[in-house]
Amino acid sequence: MKIYRVNMTKLTVTSEGVPEKWHKLGGRALTSTIIAEEVEPTCHPLGKKNKLVFAPGLLTGTAAANSGRMSVGSKSPLTGGIKESNSGGSAAQKLAKLGIKALIIEGKPEDNTFYSLHVDISGVKIQEETELVGKGNYEVIDKLSKKFGDRIGVITIGQAGEYKMSAANISIKDYHGYIRSAGRGGLGAVMSSKKIKYITIDDQGGPGVPITDKNKFMDAARIFAKGLKEHPVTGQGLPTYGTNVLVNILNEAGGLPTKNFRMGRFEGANKISGETMYEYIVDRKGKPTHNCHAGCVISCSQVYNDKDGNFVTAGFEYETIWGFGAVCMVDDLDIIAQADRICDDIGIDTIETAVAISTAMEGGIIPFGDGQGMLGLLREIGKGSYLGRIIGNGAAFTGKAFGVDRVAVVKNQAIPAYDPRAVKGIGVTYATTPMGADHTAGYSVTHNVLKVGGHIDPLVKEGNIKLSRDLQIATAAIDSAGLCLFVAFSLLDKPEVYQAMIDLIDARIGPNTTEDDIIELGKYVLGVERKFNEAAGINKAADRLPEFFEEPVPPHNVAWDFTAEELDEVFNFVDGEKKELQYC
Template sequence: KLGLKAIIIEDMPADNDWSIIKMSKNSVEFLPADKYVGLNNYDLAAQLRKDMGTKISILSIGGAGEKGYRNSTIQVTDMSGNPARAAARGGLGALMGSKKIKAIVLEDTGAVDAQYADKEKFIAAHRKFVEGVKANPVSGQLLPALGTASLVNVVNGLGGLPTLNYSQGRWDKAEMISGEKLAEIQQTRGGKTGHACQPGCVIKCSNVLHDADGKYVTSGCEYETIALNGSNLGIDSLDFIAKVDRLCDDFGLDTMDTGATLGVCMEGKKIAFGDEKGALGLIKEMMAGTDFGKILGAGTDAAAKYLGVKRVPTVKGQSMAAYDPRALKGTGVTYATCPMGADHTAGNSLGAPDINPYSKDGQVTLSTNLQVAMALIDSLGMCIFASFCIVDPANVGHLCDMMAAKFGGEWKPDRLFGLGVQSIALEKKFNKGAGFTAADDRLPGFMYTETLESCNSVFDVTDEEMAQAIPF
């Protein structure tokens, strides 16, 4: 409503003082943040709403961002005012903290509607696209019913569920952390499935989790969080996972990297697999800023190096998502080649029709096409789950019509998907300038040599084949 496509914060502060950036219809203010420094995200959000009113949205960092941890997040408030939505990968919290920005507060009172070349045509095309989203069995049925937690049983059945630091792909206790189990528990506790993360959401895949006393713990407890802090650690308690999610959101830690880091700690015998108390203790070390906590806050690679662990599930320094690439080789190509590192949201091949996920055949082309589509969706600011329906050319047409009605001009599929190509090319250019080479487009060595027994597979896409991915 403020008409902002992006917020760009350049340069560094002249002094060492922390600020709150408050943005409204007619102003941008840098306000002193002394009273807010040291607060974690839940207390910070409550205090900002007390000081500035309840009709605000907040982007903030907790202690992890203040400390400059490489696994730190920027948390965003949901419709209930809880900072439960995370911009979590790549250490964005540390970047925001380096600029001494504790929070960005958006207040849209009096803001005008967005501008359109043809608003009526946009609304008509949008309605048709939404019909496509709702008609898709994943975005229209599975996700609203169980959220992304529905993937636990799906990926376990495929044999690609990260288990005990990616040493297994199938877990006999997966049902205990499944979407079905989560929904069953929340029905008795007053929690909720089918929760929208923002106004206007038509998928509503979020879950609101309550504890045994019926008190709110967290919302948006996603599949990645569940698998990487559940099966990956040999822990079958959804209450434990919800507690981890709340701690991470509050302090501002990436739940995925946290789970991967705890996994290498267990592999390195720092604590045992299945040790809930020990895992929570290590998270609290990060929060306290102990010497070892700082190592953990530097990410999975740093923890593995310190502990002497060789089986490290990272690419370009970023921990893998919760899909073993030996069972989903298209996703493996994406992990290896996408500029971000091991990023499932850059192009996940789960559910791709007519492609054997265990075979390397066709996976490079599949990954390339998926990466272009996801880069497009990201460029448009859309939820990636809205992308499931664009396998239908009619829905691509509706998206083209929306672009024409919004910006004017003629939009055809080539121009539309060209936005994704441009985005990837720009990211690759940045990586090249930062010193990355083709040698970095590789999975960790154990993925090529250790057979994943659940699907009797190693990752066997060759370096030469990998070089053909995203050739932009």
């Protein structure tokens, strides 16, 4: 396999072999390693010293189920720390099939011209781009699909990215032409600072991903896929209702943050639930079940149409519906779907933006519950108006603009859809992950709410520090493998599926990869990321939740009560700068 480096200062491309030390790294492990090794931690995230790295996971491009994830790494303009933002879609598999281990974008042009990159078997081409500059992601993908054919892979930024907003995401086309997002941390702004509007990927003739032990791989792949299909969450709940199955579950658990995190239950929950959404989708001839990448056996995505049966959005996730729904007190699923559509089109993170709007509501810019006002604010982002510049830079920025001190962020990144007081394991993850508040970094909803992998009481502290630590380590490994996080449900409940994952990785990069190696990989990744953050100026004082979480949240009236010392125990396995990290 190989590494491509695109230097946007010189407008040159170089190709190099994969250094020995990176052979066993992929996805997040590779992006975080490259950023930590090559980016000055105190550099400006939008300056020429930052880099943007795309890396498929170790298993991406193989026949392993649910292995098509892309890691995008950089220094984040939102958090100021290291960022790995993770997405489905077709791009990761196409890069992997071309034998590309990582695509590293460096430097930035002096002038104001936008460019595109085209990646195929012959290499990477840089071309000036004018036609699609200023256009939304749907139009970009549509035009590029017409130009190159439907099979083309596309990585693109919308207007939010072009404006270099800190909440701008990187959008990735899926096989159906819909949009998936590397949503968090503002990496769309970094892509824009490099003056790249889009990247097209044609994987025809690609050599594919090397497998060390093909028989072992195919055996493990069968067990792995079967395990995913047989688990009730990944075999039934997610395929039927999508991730939005969680609205009713979290509402019942009292952990659905409502009205800017004042309450744990939303009276309009039923109107925006997965069950209601399923009925709408079926009635309106949408698709209740749909996959975000080839080889996905879960298919938690869906296609959502309006009342007239016209397409509105796809990949309509729980966190988006919670965000534009409960936290902003909007109980109209069609408005929320339009909000998702606008965010996908202009290329902005739905979680960050929903919490930013909830913060603007707190500041009195529009009232809570004002769905049309909310859509208006989203359109301002697309226009790049002054108001749009405020909201589009995220929740902390919006709070500062409007003098609001009730702002749900950690390390400047908005807190997602699970109240940290009523789901304490995820609160520990929000506080301590190097990513800033991120539910996917250690998704304790498994044990806390769904009782997958055991049960740990979400309302009390006991067990939740260890739970978050273990899940953060496991997740860092899963993100490095290129696996969808949802494989965790099955891994946690079924030892043979867990072993199958280890066997897949061993058969791919082995021999002799063991469970210990996978755990070491997870610890290594977190250690690299923590070390970068410390050098970037983010110390343990940033591993805290905002003070307003000391208020009890109804209905359980539980408050956030972890001490600083307890939170600092999460990373007791990382010895800061003193210990050389061993995995590589």
